[in-house]
Amino acid sequence: MSRTSEETMVPAAAPVKTRVRDRIFETASALFYRRGIRAVGVDTIACEAGTNKMSFYRSFASKDVLVAEYLGDQGRSYWDWWDTVVAPYEGKPRKQVEALFESCVTKTCAKDSRGCAIANATIEIPEEEHPGRKVLIEHKSESRRRLRKLARDMGARDPDVLGDALMLLLEGSYITRLTFSTGGPIIAAAKAAKTLMDAHLRR
Amino acid sequence: MSRTSEETMVPAAAPVKTRVRDRIFETASALFYRRGIRAVGVDTIACEAGTNKMSFYRSFASKDVLVAEYLGDQGRSYWDWWDTVVAPYEGKPRKQVEALFESCVTKTCAKDSRGCAIANATIEIPEEEHPGRKVLIEHKSESRRRLRKLARDMGARDPDVLGDALMLLLEGSYITRLTFSTGGPIIAAAKAAKTLMDAHLRR
DNA sequence: TATTGGTGTTACTAAACGGTAACACTCCCG
DNA sequence: CGGGAGTGTTACCGTTTAGTAACACCAATA
Numbered sequence: 180m181s182r183t184s185e186e187t188m189v190p191a192a193a194p195v196k197t198r199v200r201d202r203i204f205e206t207a208s209a210l211f212y213r214r215g216i217r218a219v220g221v222d223t224i225a226c227e228a229g230t231n232k233m234s235f236y237r238s239f240a241s242k243d244v245l246v247a248e249y250l251g252d253q254g255r256s257y258w259d260w261w262d263t264v265v266a267p268y269e270g271k272p273r274k275q276v277e278a279l280f281e282s283c284v285t286k287t288c289a290k291d292s293r294g295c296a297i298a299n300a301t302i303e304i305p306e307e308e309h310p311g312r313k314v315l316i317e318h319k320s321e322s323r324r325r326l327r328k329l330a331r332d333m334g335a336r337d338p339d340v341l342g343d344a345l346m347l348l349l350e351g352s353y354i355t356r357l358t359f360s361t362g363g364p365i366i367a368a369a370k371a372a373k374t375l376m377d378a379h380l381r382r
Numbered sequence: 383m384s385r386t387s388e389e390t391m392v393p394a395a396a397p398v399k400t401r402v403r404d405r406i407f408e409t410a411s412a413l414f415y416r417r418g419i420r421a422v423g424v425d426t427i428a429c430e431a432g433t434n435k436m437s438f439y440r441s442f443a444s445k446d447v448l449v450a451e452y453l454g455d456q457g458r459s460y461w462d463w464w465d466t467v468v469a470p471y472e473g474k475p476r477k478q479v480e481a482l483f484e485s486c487v488t489k490t491c492a493k494d495s496r497g498c499a500i501a502n503a504t505i506e507i508p509e510e511e512h513p514g515r516k517v518l519i520e521h522k523s524e525s526r527r528r529l530r531k532l533a534r535d536m537g538a539r540d541p542d543v544l545g546d547a548l549m550l551l552l553e554g555s556y557i558t559r560l561t562f563s564t565g566g567p568i569i570a571a572a573k574a575a576k577t578l579m580d581a582h583l584r585r
Numbered sequence: 586t587a588t589t590g591g592t593g594t595t596a597c598t599a600a601a602c603g604g605t606a607a608c609a610c611t612c613c614c615g
Numbered sequence: 616c617g618g619g620a621g622t623g624t625t626a627c628c629g630t631t632t633a634g635t636a637a638c639a640c641c642a643a644t645a
Contacts, residue, residue: 199592215508217420221633234592236634293508301560302505305417305496319561343570344551344577347558350567351550354557357504358522364553367546371578374547378577402622423602437622439604586645593640602631610623615616 200238202228208249212296216246216303246300247310253296254318260286261325272333273376276326276345280369283349287356287365294353322346335379344375403441405431411452415499419449419506449503450513456499457521463489464528475536476579479529479548483572486552490559490568497556525549538582547578 206228210219221242225235239245264282268274287294297315304311326349327342335341352365359365409431413422424445428438442448467485471477490497500518507514529552530545538544555568562568 213508215420215506217418217506218508220631222631231593231595232634233594233636237591242633298557299505301557302502303418303420305421305560316561319558323562323567337573340570340573343567344574346567347554347571347574348547348550349554350557351552351554354501354504354553355522355550357508358519359526364526364546364549367543368550370540370543371547371550374578374581375574378581424604425601434623434625435604436606436624440621445603588645589643591641591643594638596636598633598635600632603629605628606626608624611621613618613620615618 199228199230199234203230203235203238204245204248204252207245208252211246211249212253212293212299213291216249216300243310246304247314250297250300250311250314250318254314257295257297257318258321272329273380276329276333276372276376277369280348280372283352284365284368287352288361292356294356295350298350298353299357322349330379333376333380335376337379341375341379345372348372348375402431402433402437406433406438406441407448407451407455410448411455414449414452415456415496415502416494419452419503446513449507450517453500453503453514453517453521457517460498460500460521461524475532476583479532479536479575479579480572483551483575486555487568487571490555491564495559497559498553501553501556502560525552533582536579536583538579540582544578544582548575551575551578 203224207219207224210224210227221235222232224245225232239248260282261279264278265275268278286292293299297318300311300315301319304315306312323342323346326345327339330341330345331338348368348371352368355363355365406427410422410427413427413430424438425435427448428435442451463485464482467481468478471481489495496502500521503514503518504522507518509515526545526549529548530542533541533544533548551571551574555571558566558568
């Protein structure tokens, strides 16, 4: 809120300054994703971001809050990706799902991928009270909602079942990535999705 | 090895003694599954097992070794379950897969389920050197092998793709359990498996 | 020029982490 | 009866955990 005074408009505003807070956040995000949330300490984050723990706690109330924010951010990126992939096939839900699966496979098979950050957090955060917990539940619920809607829009006979099945394939793809790096069962994901849609659209 | 001397056969052998080591192992297994591996310390395990840290280290060389043993044990239980479910349908691979999925859904939707212990460890243990890592890779590879074989045995047109797709459904079922407790997308798992098999067996 | 907000730095807390040394005890087996 | 294996107990080690207090500094802003 206390950004700049409202009367004096500074023309050269929006400076490129690499805010400490942002550096910490980006560093933390990378570390959480790569090594896991529980495996990364506040000290490590601060140090890796080129600052110290004190500056960390001036930007974030606690580690748990940071984690929640990290998950929220990952979620936003995810929907950005989703919307971008889906955009070229507006009004063609089946093609949209196909595009999603193809892009998902490519992305998830990339060298540094560790699957879905939020799915991973699902396992690392069992505590109901953790501030990140509701973020992650909301995200996966939205994912389910969207897939079911896509299934409905394409005229599937049993849209909820198809939507849920697609979600299982997606989530399965993410987690098996952590075991089979590349060449795992994920290679069947896109084909399986097509087969499932074919079956639900037959006649 | 140094169980009982070989010459003197004790008739009242096989005592019900609750070996400390066993108590520790069972306690640890329960805690690892419920709260996560990284979230549970050696001290907590020993204390919860009614003993102390020193006795822990007299039974296990390190926590990592315990974890590896835990995963190995979970793996063995898993194949026990698998073989039992599959047994009544010997020679009918399609029925075997159906039985597996139905039992899996039931088991995974149970009150205290936290999905697959080994799949969860997949996320908690990214370190290549961790002794539990190879155990978990071997387990999931075997899972893939079995599903592909089942697909081949049932005469699927593209058995590897079908097997892998079934695995994605299974793994997806396990992990989504951690977000949607009950009534999640897992409710579509068995139907999706059938649909996939139908499609691969058509003609 | 005086103030102030953002930052760096050092030192600290209390607890938990994985792991070990040393000693006392009990109970079973030869 | 004597010995050894298994266990309980207490006190440690050094490191890391999340989180805080106090002080110094610099740059921009009023």
